[in-house]
Amino acid sequence: MKTNLYSTGNKLRSILLSLPMVLICMLMLSRGLTGQLTDTISYVATVIFYSFFFFMMLYKGSIDKWRAIAFVTSAIFFAISFMHNLIDLRGSVTYSDEEVMSCEIPFCHIVTTMVLIPMAIKQTIIFPGSIESGFASISSMLVIVFGSSIILGRGFCSWGCFYGGWDDGFSRLTRKPFIKRVNLAYRWFAFAMLIVMALWSASTMMPEYCSWLCPFKLVTERDEIVDTETLLKNIVMIIMFLGLVVVLPLLTKKRIQCATFCPMGAFESLFNKISIFHVVNNESKCIKCGKCQNVCPMLAISKDNKPLINCAKCGRCVDECPTGAMQYHIKGTPIGKRFTVARILFLYPAYSLMVTLIGGSMMDAINLIFKSLI
Amino acid sequence: MFEGLFIGLSVGASCLASCGPLIMSVIMKNSSTTTKSYGYLGKFMCGRLIAYIIIAFLISLLCQHEFISKEFLAVLMMIVGFMMIANAFFKMPSYCVKGNGFKTWVRKHFSWAYVSVLGFVSTLNVCPPIIAVTTTTAYSSSMFESIATFAFFFIGSSVYMLPLPLVSLVADKEALKTIGKFSSIIVGVVFIIKAILTF
Numbered sequence: 422m423k424t425n426l427y428s429t430g431n432k433l434r435s436i437l438l439s440l441p442m443v444l445i446c447m448l449m450l451s452r453g454l455t456g457q458l459t460d461t462i463s464y465v466a467t468v469i470f471y472s473f474f475f476f477m478m479l480y481k482g483s484i485d486k487w488r489a490i491a492f493v494t495s496a497i498f499f500a501i502s503f504m505h506n507l508i509d510l511r512g513s514v515t516y517s518d519e520e521v522m523s524c525e526i527p528f529c530h531i532v533t534t535m536v537l538i539p540m541a542i543k544q545t546i547i548f549p550g551s552i553e554s555g556f557a558s559i560s561s562m563l564v565i566v567f568g569s570s571i572i573l574g575r576g577f578c579s580w581g582c583f584y585g586g587w588d589d590g591f592s593r594l595t596r597k598p599f600i601k602r603v604n605l606a607y608r609w610f611a612f613a614m615l616i617v618m619a620l621w622s623a624s625t626m627m628p629e630y631c632s633w634l635c636p637f638k639l640v641t642e643r644d645e646i647v648d649t650e651t652l653l654k655n656i657v658m659i660i661m662f663l664g665l666v667v668v669l670p671l672l673t674k675k676r677i678q679c680a681t682f683c684p685m686g687a688f689e690s691l692f693n694k695i696s697i698f699h700v701v702n703n704e705s706k707c708i709k710c711g712k713c714q715n716v717c718p719m720l721a722i723s724k725d726n727k728p729l730i731n732c733a734k735c736g737r738c739v740d741e742c743p744t745g746a747m748q749y750h751i752k753g754t755p756i757g758k759r760f761t762v763a764r765i766l767f768l769y770p771a772y773s774l775m776v777t778l779i780g781g782s783m784m785d786a787i788n789l790i791f792k793s794l795i
Numbered sequence: 796m797f798e799g800l801f802i803g804l805s806v807g808a809s810c811l812a813s814c815g816p817l818i819m820s821v822i823m824k825n826s827s828t829t830t831k832s833y834g835y836l837g838k839f840m841c842g843r844l845i846a847y848i849i850i851a852f853l854i855s856l857l858c859q860h861e862f863i864s865k866e867f868l869a870v871l872m873m874i875v876g877f878m879m880i881a882n883a884f885f886k887m888p889s890y891c892v893k894g895n896g897f898k899t900w901v902r903k904h905f906s907w908a909y910v911s912v913l914g915f916v917s918t919l920n921v922c923p924p925i926i927a928v929t930t931t932t933a934y935s936s937s938m939f940e941s942i943a944t945f946a947f948f949f950i951g952s953s954v955y956m957l958p959l960p961l962v963s964l965v966a967d968k969e970a971l972k973t974i975g976k977f978s979s980i981i982v983g984v985v986f987i988i989k990a991i992l993t994f
Contacts (some may be wrong), residue, residue, distance in 0.1 A: 542808040606973050612975035617816045621985065624812035624922070650992070 433778050438765065442475045442772060449777045450784055459795065463787035469785070470494075471776050484736030488579070489589055495779040497587025498786035500640040503527075505789055507642055512711060515641040515645035521549045525559030529641070530566050530582070531685040532631055534615055535622035547626045565719065574696030575689040576767075578679055578719075579735035581774040583782070588678045589735075592670035592718055593792040607681045608720045608731050615687040615741045617702045630684060636661035676718045680731065690731040698767045699750055700728045700739060706746035713738035713747050734771070739764070798931055799944035803951020806924040808946030811955040813922045814843070814914075816982045820959055821910055822880060825887045825976025827968055838907050840956070842914025850919070851945035854929060855938040868920060869993035875917050876986030878909070882940050884980035924952060 446468045454460055474491040478484050504514045516526060528550040536559070539547045542763040551558045567579050578585050588633075618630040631638075644651040669677040670703050693699060702713075707726055714722040721732040728738070728747075738747040747769045748760040763765060803810075821977045826832040841949045887906040918925070932941045965971050 429869075538812065609970055610977045612974045613981055616974070617978050617981045617985070618817060620812050620815045620819070624809060624815075720812040 423644050427433065438479050439472060439476040442464055442769065442776075443472045444604075444768075445773050446471045446776050446780065450559040451780065458783050459788050459791045462791055466787050467784040468782060471772075471780060475768070475772055478772075479765070480568070483738045483740045484764075486769070488736060489593065491775065492579070492714045493586040493590035493593075493635050496583055496590070496774065499583040499586075499782040500790065502615065502782040503641050506785070513645075516642055517645045517647070524551055525713065526550050526588060526642070528559045528562045529557065529631075529637075530562055530577075531584075531635065531683065533563060533566050533627045534619055534684045534688045535628040538619055539626060541744050542623070544783050545626070547622060547713065548628055548631075560713055565774075565778065566725070570689055570692035570772075571695065572697055572770050573734065573767075573774065574693035574699060575686065575732060576696070576698065576734040576771050577689050577774070578683075579733040580687050580771040581778045582685075583779045585676070585679055586642075587637070587640065588666045588676045592674050592694055593665050595671055595674060598674040601675050603675055603677075603720060605720050605729075607721045607725070608729070610681045611683055611687040611731070612690075614682060615684040627647050633657060634661060636664075636666050636678060638646045659683075675720060679733070680719045680721070686731070686733075693730050693732060698734065698771075699752065700732050700734055700736075701750040701763050702727050703746045703748055703760075705757060706744045708744055708746075710743065712741050716741045734767070747756040797947060799928060799947035799949075802924070802928050802931060802953040803948040803956065805951075806927055807952040807955035809922065809924045810952040811959075813920075813924075814839075814917055814956070815959065816978065817876070817879065817913060818956065819959055819962065820975050820979040820982055821882055821913065822962060823971045824882055824979055825906070825975070826947055826960075826963055828961045829960055832963040835906075835910055837962050838910035838955060839914035840953055841948075842911035843918045843953075844946070845911070845917045846918035847945040848942055850925070850929065851932060851942040852938065854927050855933050855941040865993055869990040871916050871919050872986045872990035872993065875913065875920070876983045876990060878913050878916070879979045879983035879986065880911075882913075883976045883983065904907075924948075 435496070450464055450467055454464055473492065474487045477487045501618055507514050511520065511525070520526065525616060526549050528548055532548050536548050539545045539723045546552065546559055548559060553560050556568070565581075566577070569581055587650055595718065618634075622629045633661065634657065636658060638658045643658060644654050646652050646655055648680075651750050656670075666680040666681055669675075711726065718735065718737060719731055719733045721729045722738060723729055726746075734749070736749075739749060741747075748757070749764040750756060750760065751766065753762065818836060821839070822832045822835050826835055887909065928945060932944045962971070
């Protein structure tokens with residue numbers, strides 16, 4: 422049996438190390454508790470859910486498997502909760518021009534890349550959302566995105582993004598990829614998207630990526646079909662979702678939408694240069710087997726087995742590396758020393774981000790399911 | 796006529812946003828040094844300047860500022876779209892081609908003409924900054940004043956474009972070329988779709 426290099430192998434130690442995360446989960450998820458029975462049950466269930474997977478990461482020593490279960494489940498529950506909330510508030514998951522004009526659209530982190538240029542040059546927020554109030558205000562999302570990016574870099578895409586779970590999930594459904602090699606150059610497509618979308622949005626003063634290209638509108642909210650243009654937007658959205666989030670991840674076992682298309686992913690990649698945590702290849706241990714490159718879902722390992730700028734720190738290469746050469750690392754510390762400490766220190770903020778950003782929606786969705794069952 | 800300069804300076808950010816994706820894609824795809832990049836920007840600007848002068852001339856001649864039809868604009872957008880896609884797939888011939896004859900002359904001047912035409916055609920597309928300055932020139936008393944206003948507008952708005960070639964300072968030239976290629980395709984597709992929707 423393969424022993425994991427990072428496994429603590431000690432239940433008590435893993436429980437003790439999990440306790441701070443249990444407290445964080447309890448604290449972050451306690452917002453808005455009303456004391457109703459279904460509320461309390463969903464609260465306890467969500468805290469147990471997140472705490473269990475954190476414990477398993479420490480006890481078993483593998484990150485990606487447990488992270489993926491929590492991440493994918495969170496994304497699905499987020500969609501359920503989000504769409505249900507919209508139906509409660511507006512009566513439908515579609516939005517009309519009137520709702521756009523009255524700034525009732527929740528702000529999603531992907532729009533960050535498109536609001537920055539107009540915000541800097543014209544002091545104008547081009548997104549029709551609420552600046553301070555509401556459940557997804559612009560200011561709160563900007564603070565979360567920049568705060569997490571400085572600490573985790575592109576780790577946001579594997580730990581905090583409430584859409585990423587969709588293509589992460591689909592990329593895991595097949596045992597072997599039908600398309601074995603995906604050219605690493607395709608990762609630059611996301612950077613091209615970032616440049617074009619940021620400038621195009623500044624030119625039209627509209628978040629154009631959201632209007633035309635975002636596939637995740639299918640699992641959140643979308644344009645009401647009133648004319649040819651909105652019909653076209655809906656068709657594009659369905660094609661994008663099926664192509665980039667379902668079919669291509671199934672064929673390649675890569676997170677194609679996140680790795681090659683998302684402008685937010687490219688923007689987050691730039692923060693990898695300054696973030697505290699990153700993944701490194703300890704060359705003294707590397708046997709150049711290329712396994713890390715094959716398993717990386719983000720096209721983020723170079724041909725000479727080094728993590729690239731677009732690494733999302735999901736931990737799959739760290740788990741799969743047969744010699745433990747791929748390691749989490751804190752900048753400024755020597756490579757190859759205290760890597761288990763770096764790994765655990767990375768897990769706390771990364772997992773806290775997931776709980777903070779998606780946990781509430783998960784609890785909400787569990788609550789809804791309980792209510793519908795009772 | 797100095798009004799043109801101030802309009803250019805105040806709305807130049809919009810010019811950067813509308814023409815930025817085009818010239819950025821061309822620079823990233825084709826140039827390896829900052830000097831070459833400024834060369835490409837210069838060619839693009841030449842095209843813009845010629846387009847501005849023609850617009851100013853037509854405004855003073857026709858005494859109206861809405862002289863371009865919707866269909867004509869759509870055709871222009873279509874041309875820009877196809878030019879950008881061509882930029883993604885074909886390499887610009889080098890200026891330093893050896894030999895004589897017409898073919899060599901064409902190869903020598905191809906990139907100059909291509910990028911200038913791109914600047915020219917894209918400027919003819921009506922964008923908010925152009926509407927702002929055409930409205931101003933509608934009140935100009937003479938053709939000279941009209942052209943001068945546009946020329947000053949060109950100077951004011953061009954200031955915002957000047958940092959763009961600095962993108963060539965990125966060390967990974969191969970990555971820059973690939974991003975330029977992809978962004979050319981995206982911009983091209985966007986322009987073609989916009990043209991179809993305008994029809």
